[in-house]
Amino acid sequence: MTTRNLDALFHPRSIVLVGASNKPGSIGAVIARNLFEAGFEGPILTVNPKERAIRSSLNYASVAALPIAVDLAVVAAPPDSVPATIAQLGEKGCRAAVVLRAGYGQGEQIETPGQRQAMLDAARPYLLRVLGPNGLGFISTRPHINASIAHLMPAKGDVAFVSQSGAMTSAVLDWAHTRGFGFSHVVSLGESADVDFGDMLDYLALDNTTRAILLYVEHVKDARKFMSAGRIAARSKPVIVIKAGRGAAGARAAQSHTGVLAGSDLVYDAAFRRAGMLRVHELRELFEAVSTLAAGIKLTGDRLAILTNGGGAGVVAVDAVEGIPGRLGILKPETVEALDAIIPVPWAQANPVDIVDDADGARYGAALKALLADKGSDAVLVLNCPSSVADSSQAADAVITVLETRMRAPVLTCWLGETAAAGVRRRFAARRIPTYETPDEAVRAFGHLVSYQRNQTQLMETPPARTFEDPDRAKARALVEKVLGEGRSALSEVEAKAVLSAYDIPVVETRVAASPEDAGRCAAEIGWPVVVKVLSHDLTHKSDVGGVRLDLRSPAAVEDACRAIIASVAEKRPEAHIAGFTVQAMVRRPNAQELIAGIAYDKTFGPVVLFGQGGTAVEVIGDRAVALPPLNGVLAREMIERTRVARLLAGYRDHPPADMSAVAGTLVKLAELLADLPQIAELDINPLLADENGVIALDARIVVHETRVEGTGRFAIKPYPSSEVCELSLTDGSKVALRPIRPEDEPSLVDLVHRSDPQDVRMRFLGSVKDFPHLMAARLSQIDYDREMAFVAIEPNGDTCGVVRIIADPDNEAAEYAIMVRSDLKGKGLGFQLMTEILAHARKRGLNIVFGDVLRENGPMLHLAEDLGFKVTASDDPTVMRVVLDLRAQAAAAAASAGAGV
Numbered sequence: 001m002t003t004r005n006l007d008a009l010f011h012p013r014s015i016v017l018v019g020a021s022n023k024p025g026s027i028g029a030v031i032a033r034n035l036f037e038a039g040f041e042g043p044i045l046t047v048n049p050k051e052r053a054i055r056s057s058l059n060y061a062s063v064a065a066l067p068i069a070v071d072l073a074v075v076a077a078p079p080d081s082v083p084a085t086i087a088q089l090g091e092k093g094c095r096a097a098v099v100l101r102a103g104y105g106q107g108e109q110i111e112t113p114g115q116r117q118a119m120l121d122a123a124r125p126y127l128l129r130v131l132g133p134n135g136l137g138f139i140s141t142r143p144h145i146n147a148s149i150a151h152l153m154p155a156k157g158d159v160a161f162v163s164q165s166g167a168m169t170s171a172v173l174d175w176a177h178t179r180g181f182g183f184s185h186v187v188s189l190g191e192s193a194d195v196d197f198g199d200m201l202d203y204l205a206l207d208n209t210t211r212a213i214l215l216y217v218e219h220v221k222d223a224r225k226f227m228s229a230g231r232i233a234a235r236s237k238p239v240i241v242i243k244a245g246r247g248a249a250g251a252r253a254a255q256s257h258t259g260v261l262a263g264s265d266l267v268y269d270a271a272f273r274r275a276g277m278l279r280v281h282e283l284r285e286l287f288e289a290v291s292t293l294a295a296g297i298k299l300t301g302d303r304l305a306i307l308t309n310g311g312g313a314g315v316v317a318v319d320a321v322e323g324i325p326g327r328l329g330i331l332k333p334e335t336v337e338a339l340d341a342i343i344p345v346p347w348a349q350a351n352p353v354d355i356v357d358d359a360d361g362a363r364y365g366a367a368l369k370a371l372l373a374d375k376g377s378d379a380v381l382v383l384n385c386p387s388s389v390a391d392s393s394q395a396a397d398a399v400i401t402v403l404e405t406r407m408r409a410p411v412l413t414c415w416l417g418e419t420a421a422a423g424v425r426r427r428f429a430a431r432r433i434p435t436y437e438t439p440d441e442a443v444r445a446f447g448h449l450v451s452y453q454r455n456q457t458q459l460m461e462t463p464p465a466r467t468f469e470d471p472d473r474a475k476a477r478a479l480v481e482k483v484l485g486e487g488r489s490a491l492s493e494v495e496a497k498a499v500l501s502a503y504d505i506p507v508v509e510t511r512v513a514a515s516p517e518d519a520g521r522c523a524a525e526i527g528w529p530v531v532v533k534v535l536s537h538d539l540t541h542k543s544d545v546g547g548v549r550l551d552l553r554s555p556a557a558v559e560d561a562c563r564a565i566i567a568s569v570a571e572k573r574p575e576a577h578i579a580g581f582t583v584q585a586m587v588r589r590p591n592a593q594e595l596i597a598g599i600a601y602d603k604t605f606g607p608v609v610l611f612g613q614g615g616t617a618v619e620v621i622g623d624r625a626v627a628l629p630p631l632n633g634v635l636a637r638e639m640i641e642r643t644r645v646a647r648l649l650a651g652y653r654d655h656p657p658a659d660m661s662a663v664a665g666t667l668v669k670l671a672e673l674l675a676d677l678p679q680i681a682e683l684d685i686n687p688l689l690a691d692e693n694g695v696i697a698l699d700a701r702i703v704v705h706e707t708r709v710e711g712t713g714r715f716a717i718k719p720y721p722s723s724e725v726c727e728l729s730l731t732d733g734s735k736v737a738l739r740p741i742r743p744e745d746e747p748s749l750v751d752l753v754h755r756s757d758p759q760d761v762r763m764r765f766l767g768s769v770k771d772f773p774h775l776m777a778a779r780l781s782q783i784d785y786d787r788e789m790a791f792v793a794i795e796p797n798g799d800t801c802g803v804v805r806i807i808a809d810p811d812n813e814a815a816e817y818a819i820m821v822r823s824d825l826k827g828k829g830l831g832f833q834l835m836t837e838i839l840a841h842a843r844k845r846g847l848n849i850v851f852g853d854v855l856r857e858n859g860p861m862l863h864l865a866e867d868l869g870f871k872v873t874a875s876d877d878p879t880v881m882r883v884v885l886d887l888r889a890q891a892a893a894a895a896a897s898a899g900a901g902v
Contacts (some may be wrong), residue, residue, distance in 0.1 A: 002225070002810035003202045005129045006195070008095035010140055010185065010203070012071035013042050015147065016094070018063060018085055019076030020046035020054040027076050027101065030149050031137070035074065038153055039144035045070060062088075069093030074137070074147045076100050082133070083118035090126030097123070098147050099132035099190070116193045123194070135190025136166035141183060142209055148188065157182020158209060159290055162200045163216035164189050165244070172216070172283065181287060184210045198225035202810040205233035212290050215241040215277075217268075223605045223716035227275055227628070228786050229810070234276030235459060235779075238293040238452065241277050242286050243268050266626045267602040271716065274628050274635075276459045278452045285444065288436070292445040293452060295434045296408045301378035302450045303329035304443070305371045306352035309359040309395070310385035313416060314352035317381060317439040324447025325454070328352075329377030338370040351377070357387045365398035372402070372409060379410035379449070381442050384424075386417045396424040403433060410449075414442040454638075460778040462746045463632035468504050468665060473676050476502040480679050480704055488537055489703055493582050496700035499677075500685065503669045507697045510584040516562035520555030522583040528553045529586035532561045533699075534569060538576035540701065543616050545572040551586055558583070587689065587698060591655045593648050594687035595695075596624070597666055599674055601681050606714040607674045609667055613645040614687040629671035630719040632743055636664035649690060662694040675719040679704045718786040724841070728793065730828040736801060738837060741790040746774075746781040748792070748800040757823040763858045764820040766880065780805075787812075789841050793821075793830060801825045804834035806842055806850060814849035815842060819861075831860075835868055843887055851884045 017035055021028025028048070035044050036055050045068075046054040049061045060066055063085065073089045075082060075097050082099060089097060099119070116133070123130050131138055137148025141156040150173055161183055163169045169188045176183065184207070187200055197220060204210050213233060220226045233239050245265070272279045278293070280286050304326055308314040321328055328351050331339075336349045342363060343355050355367050364382070371380045382399055384392050392415060403409055413428050413435045415421035421437075428435035436442040476499045483491050491499065497507040511526065512535060513519035523530040534547035542548050546568030549561035562581050569576055596614035601607055605628060612624030625642040627635060640646050640663060651657035666688065674680065682703040689696050725739045753761055753772045762768050783790055783805075790805035801822045808815040817838060821831045842850050852870075854861045856879055862872055869890055870883040 002199050002229075004811050004813075005095040005127055006199065006203045008071040009098075009129065009131060009138065009195075010207070011143060012096070012145070014045070014068060014070045015040065015042065015072045015074065015145070016045040016047060016063070016066060016070040016089075017054075017074045017076070018047040018089075020048050020051070020059065022051060022054060027149060031074055031076055031100065031147070034146040034148060034150065034153070038139075038146035041144065043068065063092055064088060066092055071095055072145075072147070073097040074100065079115055079133075082115070083122040086119055086128065086130070087122040090123060090128045094126070094128060096129045097131070098138050099130055099134075100137055100149060101134050116191065120193060129199075130194040131187070132190035133193060134166075136163075136169045136188035138188065139183070139186040141185070148186070150186070152177055154186060155180060155182035156184075158184050158211035159214060160185040160187070160200075160204050160207070160210045160212070161214045161216075162187045162189065162197065162204075164192070164218040165216055166190070168216045168244075172214075172286075175283065176287070179287075192221055196221055196225070198222055198229040199810075201226070201229035201233040201239070205229070205236050210237065212238040212240065212294060214286060214290065215239065216244070217241055218244045220268075220271075220604055223271070224718065224786060227271060227716045228784050230272075230275035230277060231459065231784060232787075234456070238290070239275070239277040240286060240289045240293070241272050241279050242281065242283070243272070243279060264602060264604070266624070267605050267608055267628075270608065270626045270628055271605055273455055273458075274717070276455045278448060278455065280448070285448075288441060288445055289448045289452075291429075292412075292434050292448050295432050297379070297410050297434070297449060298408070299378050299410055299449050299453045302326040302454075303377045303379075304446050305329045305331070305374060305377035305380045306383065307364075307367055307371055307380055308352055308354055308383035308385070309357050309364075309387060309390065310383065310416075311354050313383045313385050313414075313439050314354055317383060317414075317443050318352060320440040320443035324443060324450065326443075326447050326450045329374070332374050332376045335370055335374040335376070338373075339367060342366045342370065357385070358389045359395065360390055361394035361398035364395040365402050368399060368402050368411070372406065372411070379412065379446060381439075381446065382411060382413045383439060383442075384413075384415045384421075386420065392417075392420050393424060396427060400427070400431060400433070403431070412436070412442050412445055414439055458634065458638055460775060460782065461634045462774070462778060462781075463634040463744050468669065471504060471669070471672065471676070472502040476673070476677060480677055480702075483704055484679060484706065489705065490537055490540070491702040491704065492535060492537065492579075493533065493700060494535075496683075496702040497697065499673070499702060500697055500700055503673050505666055505669055505685070505697055506695060507700065508584045508587055510582050513562075513581045513583055515580070516559040516566075519562050519581045519583050520558040523552065523558045524555055526583060526585050530558065531584050531586050531698075532558055532565070533582045533584075534565050534578060535580045535582050536569070536576050536578050539569070539573060545569050545576070584698075587696060589689050589691050589693070589696075592689040592691040593645060593658060595645065595663070595690055596684065596686040597670060597688050598685060599670060599680060599683035600626075605716040609639070609671050609674070611639055611667055612643050618686060627667075628716050629674050630715075630717065631668045631671040633661075633664055633668065636667040639667060640664060656692040658690040659692060659694045663688075663690050666695055671719070675715070675722070678714065679706065681705045718784070721785055721789075724789075724791070726837075728830070728833045728837075730825075730830055730833075732828050734828070735796070736830070737794040737796075738791050738834075739794065740785065741781055741783060741792050741803065741805075743778075743782040745792060745800065746777045748798075749777050749781055749803065752800045752803065752820065752822055755822055755824070756820070760820070760823050760826075763855055763861065764818065766853060766855060789838065789845075791834065791837055791841075793834065802830050802834055804838045806838055806847075808845075808847060812846060814851060815847050817850055817852045831864060832867075835864065839868065839885070839887075843891070848888045849884060849886060851882060853880050854883055855879060856881050 019028045020032045032054050046059045051059045053059050073094050077085050139146050139148050146153050166188050204213050280289050306317050355363050384395050415424045425435045479499055494510050501507050511522045513522045529551045532549045533542050547565050552558050594615040596612050596618050598610050609627050613621050623644045625639045627639045649658040684701040685697045687698050721740050728736050728738050750772050788807045792800050793802035795801050804819040806815040806817045865883040870885045872881055872883050875882040
């Protein structure tokens with residue numbers, strides 16, 4: 001379940017409190033007070049077997065005795081009685097329940113899995129949704145519902161807050177109350193036995209009373225559901241998250257460097273970023289970010305200009321920029337010239353711009369206009385310090401006047417002080433001009449804007465076309481299955497490199513030698529110098545036991561190195577069995593950077609890809625970034641840019657830039673390998689050398705296990721479904737390839753539209769489309785395969801000639817379809833085959849209904865729908881017909897027909 005019946009939680013027609021009480025201080029009395037005093041306009045009923053009335057309202061002895069059906073129940077019953085209570089409520093027609101602690105503060109909670117499961121089993125036959133148990137409850141301000149044990153009712157607002165912590169929920173309510181901050185909804189999830197973050201995000205994404213969503217996260221239970229819902233919500237409104245447990249040690253015991261480096265908090269950070277959310281780390285920062293993003297400012301870059309009447313405040317702001325994902329802008333010469341005419345004394349002619357302490361409103365306004373016109377900055381922070389020779393209110397008036405003609409200009413303000421500044425800040429806030437009390441808070445807010453804009457851009461950025469062929473999946477799979485068949489958990493270095501080679505990741509040629517003498521012969525064949533390493537299934541980190549010898553230049557040196565390795569291993573790991581040695585050429589690439597790239601497994605989000613600075617000190621350096629697969633070129637480059645080693649890869653002094661396409665391509669290939677080989681638990685390439693000539697893997701390590709979750713079900717984001725590829729034959733004998741759409745197909749979608757007749761385009765989009773902008777094309781090509789599917793038909797020359805898609809609701813119950821065939825391909829049966837394929841996919845994923853809206857004048861599409869079994873009915877719009885196919889009924893009819901035939 002996801003959003004089904006959540007309307008009964010947010011918009012009930014009636015409410016019942018089970019466990020109501022008149023006893024002062026009891027949980028039943030607290031909830032009754034909150035419910036009755038919130039102002040809910042519908043009936044509120046109460047159930048208590050021992051009371052005649054609750055707060056002067058007639059009470060009922062049992063749920064069965066209720067005179068009417070209720071939409072929402074608030075349950076404060078003893079834990080043992082909750083399952084039976086839920087079943088009784090379901091029989092009474094109830095569709096949602098908030099299950100609270102029956103003995104608040106007395107330890108009476110639904111704690112055992114058996115109790116929770118019994119409660120869910122009781123709810124399931126009635127599709128009754130359960131919020132909790134053991135949370136603070138639920139508040140919705142517009143319908144005046146306070147179904148919680150909170151100590152106050154918040155003001156109305158347009159921000160929703162969803163929390164896993166009751167204590168944090170109370171703290172946020174108290175913090176917001178003192179500052180006049182309002183909410184649309186406040187939801188305490190408790191144990192999330194049923195309703196969880198994914199459900200809330202799905203519902204709130206479409207809630208028109210909610211402009212922004214705040215999350216307090218302790219852990220995520222269903223990663224794929226969270227990511228799917230989060231990405232959808234973040235595309236429509238700001239989603240800001242604060243995550244608890246940031247400092248906890250998250251790395252588990254692992255055999256690889258990546259397993260150690262990929263700590264759980266890094267993975268959560270990657271998940272929030274990938275979903276387009278903004279992560280903050282403090283409660284105050286949470287509300288700062290809401291206020292900042294609510295201003296509607298759109299950035300085009302990360303450069304900040306600072307305007308101040310006090311040099312000290314400007315320096316504080318400059319120092320703060322060092323700690324955010326942004327930088328100081330560099331003033332353009334024309335801006336400096338304009339400011340020369342504004343500032344009456346010699347000035348530094350640089351950012352920050354100090355217009356000195358006697359700056360009046362006119363000087364502030366003129367300087368702000370000059371900075372807003374400057375092409376070297378993307379936003380302006382205006383600072384004001386109290387001054388005895390200038391009026392700070394006049395300066396504020398000037399800023400407001402400039403912004404009146406520049407709606408949502410990228411301007412942030414900070415008026416320091418209390419007496420005069422407090423009134424100015426209220427005036428700014430009333431006009432939705434972002435304002436802060438200190439320079440560092442203001443700069444941090446700019447960092448929020450930069451991070452949020454980057455995350456949003458990443459959601460919709462078109463990746464470059466793939467530059468590599470499909471891998472040799474069969475070869476890699478055979479290698480892994482061979483190792484598992486032998487009862488081993490780790491591949492040898494040679495086997496690991498063979499897997500990488502199958503995925504077109506360059507590796508240095510490596511040979512296996514059984515003895516020191518054999519190693520000397522192999523080295524002579526390879527050529528000098530060489531590297532010799534120990535070969536042992538018992539040793540993970542060879543260098544830790546002296547198992548690596550470099551720069552060997554003769555057979556005798558190789559043999560001596562092998563004997564030294566044997567002695568070193570015998571001393572440090574006497575139990576380890578040495579199977580032989582590996583010999584490889586000593587790679588000399590003086591400009592190369594040592595990198596690490598690999599795969600690890602997170603218990604919540606599944607497989608992750610790791611990248612950073614490599615070498616033997618990789619854990620000490622700690623320079624790494626983590627990302628959730630699948631990856632494309634854009635995501636891989638963003639991942640690289642989050643590391644310090646990225647600056648070295650960009651080139652410096654006599655070191656030319658590394659081939660970033662090759663580095664990013666390696667990460668994309670690793671993510672693809674993850675999807676194809678679920679047996680791989682951990683993988684290291686360390687070092688991966690990268691320079692201007694590309695990349696090469698010098699060492700590799702792979703750990704495998706029998707799969708815990710089949711296929712791609714272990715991924716938090718469903719990867720590209722490469723198995724859904726086939727070929728279609730058209731009526732004229734020509735053939736086209738059919739495959740799921742990729743993000744990099746955006747240009748071909750635009751080409752499909754541009755090469756089609758405007759009338760056909762109008763039929764597809766139910767209206768004229770004069771242009772096909774990037775955001776629309778990106779939304780149609782960058783899909784969530786867990787909830788959507790789009791198939792593209794590709795001609796032999798690579799052109800797209802048709803596309804068909806379905807978009808399912810969060811409950812996977814019904815999906816809307818859309819189809820378009822390029823005008824010159826119409827009449828060849830492509831449309832019928834596309835519809836047949838997408839309907840087959842809908843059946844396979846368990847959908848019950850497929851529907852679509854078709855213009856009444858689109859006769860060919862209406863006839864095709866009827867041929868496929870759709871029922872055609874009128875819609876609210878007289879120009880549009882609704883076509884609906886009941887897949888469940890169709891399947892039942894087919895089964896009955898087959899049975900009759902037998």
